[in-house]
Amino acid sequence: MVAYMKITKELADEYLKKGIWKPKIFADFFEENAKKYPDDEALVDSDTRLSWSELNLYADRAALKLADLGINRQAVMIEQTQDCWEHIVMRLAAEKAGVISLPLMRVLRHTEIEHLLKITRATSMAVSYTHLTLPTN
Numbered sequence: 001m002v003a004y005m006k007i008t009k010e011l012a013d014e015y016l017k018k019g020i021w022k023p024k025i026f027a028d029f030f031e032e033n034a035k036k037y038p039d040d041e042a043l044v045d046s047d048t049r050l051s052w053s054e055l056n057l058y059a060d061r062a063a064l065k066l067a068d069l070g071i072n073r074q075a076v077m078i079e080q081t082q083d084c085w086e087h088i089v090m091r092l093a094a095e096k097a098g099v100i101s102l103p104l105m106r107v108l109r110h111t112e113i114e115h116l117l118k119i120t121r122a123t124s125m126a127v128s129y130t131h132l133t134l135p136t137n
Helices: 009-018 026-036 052-068 085-097 110-120
Strands: 041-045 048-051 076-080 100-103 124-127
Touching: 026 041, 026 052, 026 085, 041 052, 041 085, 048 052, 052 085, 076 085, 076 110, 085 100
Parallel strands: 076 100, 076 124
Antiparallel strands: 041 048
């Protein structure tokens, strides 16, 4: 059975004080590894191999591109990418840009995606090349 609990500011502060949580985001750990182990292999996907520094560089470039496209901090971006290195780059890029990334399963159809676009008020969507036939509304 799963138990749910609301994380209050007081509880979050307690977790931080006790060292249970760190005042870092997911992307911070990648940046630390890029500095400590720049040439070490970070990610392997089929025939693509990326070092920590390469992965971090791709994520930085993608984060800048999100900003260039006008995707603002705290905007919701739906992401429907394949389970590949590009998904990790987009996840990191969104976090670095302050964009809320909402990953979707690849099997969702247009009707389901349209519904999610409405209820999340997403302002953008990142897709793999294989998903370029998207809803127009």
